[in-house]
Amino acid sequence: MNTLQITENAKKQIAKLLHNEPKGSFFRVSVTGGGCSGFKYSFSIDSKSNTDDIMIGEVLIDKISHEFIKNSKLDYEENLMSKSFRINNPDAKASCGCGISFSI
DSSP: OOOOEEOHHHHHHHHHHHHTSOTTOEEEEEEEEOSTTSEEEEEEEESOOOTTOEEETTEEEOHHHHHHHTTOEEEEEEOSSOEEEEEEOTTOSEEOTTSSEEEO
């Protein structure tokens, strides 16, 4: 099964975020309709997992979202302009400049 890869930078940032959350919290990655290219990535903290969630370390992904990002890599990037989680999705046919929305 192909699955989302998570870089060391992303793992470290997720651990920092979850450190300040209630015990048992997770970092959720999901794909929703919208954005300028048709779909968009969403990142949130969640306190519960669902029976159909795929868990990778402390990251939860619902099954439908996983189908859109299963060959991708989650990274955390810091530069002079911003700090953000990014998904490098080789299956995306197009994406917008912000890196949050994409089309397949």
